[in-house]
Amino acid sequence: MRYRVKFQKYGVMKFVGHLDIMRYFQKAFRRAALPIRYSEGFNPHQIMSFAAPLGVGITSDGEYMDVDMKEEVLSEDTLQKLDSVMVDGMKILEFRALNDSAKKAMTAVRAASYLLYYKEDIFLSKEDLQSKLAAFYGRPEILIIKMTKKSERELDLKPLIFSFEVVELPEVLREESAYSFGLKLCVSTGSTDNIKPELVMEHFHKSAGLEDVSFGIHRVDLYTFDDNEELISLGDVGYDVQ
Amino acid sequence: MxxxxxxxxxxxxxxxxxxxxxxxxxxxxxxxxxxxxxxxxxxxxxxxxxxxxxxxxxxxxxxxxxxxxxxxxxxxxxxxxxxxxxxxxxxxxxxxxxxxxxxxxxxxxxxxxxxxxxxxxxxxxxxxxxxxxxxxxxxxxxxxxxxxxxxxxxxxxxxxxxxxxxxxxxxxxxxxxxxxxxxxxxxxxxxxxxxxxxxxxxxxxxxxxxxxxxxxxxxxxxxxxxxxxxxxxxRVVLTNMDEGEYPMKPIVPFVKATQDRVVLEIQRGCIRGCRFCQAGMVYRPNREKSVELLKKYAKEMLKNTGHEEITLSSLSSSDYSELENLVNFLIDDCADEGLNISLPSLRIDAFSLDVMAKVQDIRKSSLTFAPEAGSQRMRNVINKGLTVDDILNGATMAFKGGWQKVKLYFMLGLPTETDEDMMAIPQLANEVAAAYYETVPKEQRLGKCQITMSTSFFVPKPFTPFQWAEMYEPGEYLRRAKVVNDTMKAQLNHKSLRYQWHQADVTVLEGVFARGDRKVSSAILYAYEHGALFDAWTDFFDLDLWKEAFEQCGISVPFYAYRKRELDEILPWDFIDVGVTKEFFIREWNNAMKESVTPNCKARCSGCGCKSYGGGICHAV
Known part of the structure; x- marks a missing residue:
């Protein structure tokens, strides 16, 4: 039985990198004594795969991993058991079963949304920021040069940015932010056209004349396309076992 | 937060x-x-x-x-x-x-x-x-x-x-x-x-x-x-190991630690009495933890940490009297499909081979022996009980069981070592390789066997029978490594042999610090103030800086590291009563010079002085 686990990553945990988070969860499943399935062979490992690695320094409300359980488990009960062995800053939000036909989180993920907030004064009002953003995102195309290991290629960011707007920040992010407002960005994510928020911000800042400003990144959620090509939360693909 | x-x-x-x-x-x-x-x-x-x-x-x-x-x-x-x-x-x-x-x-x-x-x-x-x-x-x-x-x-x-x-x-x-x-x-x-x-x-x-x-x-x-x-x-000692506090909920790091597993300390001290080994002297007497307590600890600690591996810690696990009982428990009662049991180097015998076959991939894993010296004469000097027969019998058994990689650990520069003793190291490795070719028929071999010899350079340590011994300069150590290497190349099975030796530079520093006195502190301070840090890391170790520090502070490396001490010299650490008496160390030094072996603590008490602690092997019936 496959399950999709959704979790939060907050506070100091943002400094724990993706590989270490994977090891952390492997041990957490053992501490919680959950019947997770192991691979065959001399070095069996838990069957666990993450949707989209989160960069170091980024907090999140929407992290996902798929796990394979040896037997059917109840969503609420399992969620509680796993959550009870978490450290401060890690919280389990969902533990939902997947249909056999559901794609793996890693292949299903198509978009990610982020909140971006300024850690210091950028000498702009909310309105100023809105107009700078309109000037950037309002263009018909946003051509950039993307450097890869082997070559560089021209890329149009515009169709890969699904939305980009100025928003009021939730309470939890205001502590770190210099302003009550920030930016909300939804970008293409996944195995093709994986756009990092840092890249978009770099080009937005260039266009807005904001060089070297320090900003924080918070991931809000990850999305896939439903049958109607609409973005839906990766967690909504699963269903609760009661 | x-x-x-x-x-x-x-x-x-x-x-x-x-x-x-x-x-x-x-x-x-x-x-x-x-x-x-x-x-x-x-x-x-x-x-x-x-x-x-x-x-x-x-x-x-x-x-x-x-x-x-x-x-x-x-x-x-x-x-x-x-x-x-x-x-x-x-x-x-x-x-x-x-x-x-x-x-x-x-x-x-x-x-x-x-x-x-x-x-x-x-x-x-x-x-x-x-x-x-x-x-x-x-x-x-x-x-x-x-x-x-x-x-x-x-x-x-x-x-x-x-x-x-x-x-x-x-x-x-x-x-x-x-x-x-x-x-x-x-x-x-x-x-x-x-x-x-x-x-x-x-x-x-x-x-x-x-x-x-x-x-x-x-x-x-x-x-x-x-x-x-x-x-x-x-020195203060915990006489009853079962009474010591033990961390049942050890901290589990996010960053992968070198020891990313549950560590179960099964005993302290060692019965063997190898004459170069400080741990074997300063942790006497040998004291075991009771096996029932260890079983309880193992279960609890695995549960509390979620670690996927458990290992045993002690100076010589094969000497733990309930080893079979404990290891069988770990395999039968703790191991679920995700658990790895990593065994410390055990004496190679039927039991340990059987256990290893259960817990590791034979083709990938290697067997480790630590003869410490190549010749029987030299092994008698250092009081290492392992014989050629032990090694060859163990290796033969292992080759029959499917292993084909063997690691052998040695020391160079031990007291009284001659060129013949050095040459005996690759000769022993050659015999192990020969045992493979004699034991395993050609059609069953998966290529050559791999016998790896590794040598470290001997550093005399306080509170050992060798605390008075001379130590060699880096050049002499490297000459000895070359004798080993040259002899290896002349062996019949040299294509199955490999040889690795340690850096000699760090050894010099260890020599100065191991037997240094208070005056040495000025050089450590000088080195730190001039940028020395993380000296244990090859990338950061800077020998020239240390040479400068010793020179500036008037610390003579030959005096502290290389010099042979007289038996009546007041040593910087003499104010410590480590439990083992100086008389015992002198007696053992003389036994070493006579190439005479001292039995282990289980076989017979040699009167080292640690009986005075009132616990452990000294008082076992």
Whole structure:
């Protein structure tokens, strides 16, 4: 039985990198004594795969991993058991079963949304920021040069940015932010056209004349396309076992 | 959520920021305002190494069981962060509360190897605590040291307020009670506290002793400054291992530690009595933990950590009397599909091969033997009981079982070693390879066997029968390695043999520190102030800097490292009563020269002196 686990990553945990988070969860499943399935062979490992690695320094409300359980488990009960062995800053939000036909989180993920907030004064009002953003995102195309290991290629960011707007920040992010407002960005994510928020911000800042400003990144959620090509939360693909 | 001591900007600049955030699984959380004593325990090396150390986990558990104590952890910041902290004057902090170490009552530093000495100074320096004990005030924490290097603490004596000599399970209660009482009554001062603690068993306060030297640089006299200060400090020992605190909920790091598994300490001390081995002498008597207790610990610790691997810790696991019982329990009752059992090097016999076949992939794993010397003559000198027959029989059995990789560990430069003894090393390896080709028919072989020889260079250590021995210069060590290498190439099976030898440069430093006296501290200070740090790491070790330090401070390397000592010389560590008597070491030195073997503690008591502790193998029926 496959399950999709959704979790939060907050506070100091943002400094724990993706590989270490994977090891952390492997041990957490053992501490919680959950019947997770192991691979065959001399070095069996838990069957666990993450949707989209989160960069170091980024907090999140929407992290996902798929796990394979040896037997059917109840969503609420399992969620509680796993959550009870978490450290401060890690919280389990969902533990939902997947249909056999559901794609793996890693292949299903198509978009990610982020909140971006300024850690210091950028000498702009909310309105100023809105107009700078309109000037950037309002263009018909946003051509950039993307450097890869082997070559560089021209890329149009515009169709890969699904939305980009100025928003009021939730309470939890205001502590770190210099302003009550920030930016909300939804970008293409996944195995093709994986756009990092840092890249978009770099080009937005260039266009807005904001060089070297320090900003924080918070991931809000990850999305896939439903049958109607609409973005839906990766967690909504699963269903609760009661 | 708690504030970190370092800003996001700094943490984003440094390698592996998770080393510095605390918050790991199973950390102890207390309200610092509700305790009387704050202790920071430090392993002066990088986090991943420090977190792998069992001793600190034991003390962390023990200290935190007291309601009036909050013990936290601190490790050496990696050079990238170290530089930033030094430049920006950010005080070094403890992981749990992220509070500055300088505001703590005690800073305890474990001394596991000599090459960490400059890191001790880094930790003090970044903590903004004066490097020299004599410069500290009543407001500075008390800096205490413990661990194997305290069996000659003299080269670092000036940096510490006191050393704890012996096993950490002992004496701390008395120490903390005394500190608390003095603090509450207002009678505390650094001076009166140190003057009082020097009477607690196992505690050595270097500033209360005077050392005078002869013209030739050797010690003339080593004596207490005051009548009420003990002239000898006796090592303290936990006689009943089952009574010691053990961390049932060890901390599980986020960053992968070197020891990323449950560590089960099965016994302390060793019955073997190898004459070069300090651990085999200073942890006597051999004391076992009861197997039923260990079974309980194993289950609990696996549950509490979620580790996917468990290993046994001891100096010689094969000598643990209930080993079969314990290992079978781990395999039958603990192992689920995800659990790995990693066995320490066991004596190779039918049992251990059977167990290994169950827990590891035979084709990939290798068997390890530590004959330490190539010839039987040399093995008699060092009192290593392993014979050629033991090795060849073990290897033959293993080859039949499907193994084809063997590792052999040796030392070069042991007392009385001749070229014949060196040549015996590859000859032995050749015989092991020959045993493979004789045992395994051609059609069953998966290519050649791989016999890897590895040699380290012998460093004479305090409190061993070889503490008086001469040590060789790097050039001579490398010549010896070349003898081994050249002989190997002439062996019939040389294509199945491999040879690796250690760097000789670090060995020189270890030699100076291992048998150094108080004068050596000036060179350590000089080296640190001129940039030496993380000397245990080949990437950072700078021999030229150390040569300069020794020269500038008038420290003669030949005098400290290479020189053969006379049996009647006053050695810098003679003030420690380690339990094993000097008479025993002299007797063993003479036995070594006669190439005469001393039986192990189980076979017969050789009267080393440790019976006086009243426990362990000495009193077993």
């Amino acid at each position: 708690k504030k970190l001591a370092l800003s996001d900007d700094i943490l984003m600049q440094v390698e592996k920021p998770a080393r510095y955030i605390g918050n790991e699984v199973n950390i102890v959380k207390k309200d610092p305002s509700q305790v009387d004593i704050r202790v920071a325990m430090c392993f002066p090396d990088v986090y991943e190494i420090g977190m792998s150390h069992l001793g600190i986990q034991i003390l962390y558990e023990k200290f935190n069981r007291r309601e009036d104590v909050y013990c936290e952890r601190v490790y050496s910041p990696w050079p990238d962060l170290s530089k930033i902290m030094k430049d920006q004057k950010i005080p070094l902090f403890a992981l749990e509360t992220q509070d500055p170490i300088k505001d703590f009552d005690f800073l305890g530093i474990t001394l596991q190897y000599e090459m960490c000495y400059t890191n001790i100074l880094q930790v003090l320096d970044l903590s903004q605590i004066p490097l020299l004990s004599k410069d500290r005030t009543d407001d500075d924490p008390i800096v205490m040291g413990g661990g194997p290097c305290t069996y000659n603490p003299e080269p670092i004596a000036d940096f510490f307020d006191f050393f704890f000599i012996g096993e950490g399970e002992m004496s701390y209660e008395e120490l903390y009670d005394l500190y608390k009482e003095m603090k509450l009554s207002g009678s505390y001062s650094r001076e009166t506290f140190l003057r009082t603690v020097c009477k607690i068993p196992g505690i050595y306060v270097p500033s209360l002793y005077d050392v005078t030297y002869k013209e030739d640089g050797t010690i003339l006299d080593f004596k207490p400054k005051y009548d009420d200060v003990p002239s000898k400090v006796r």
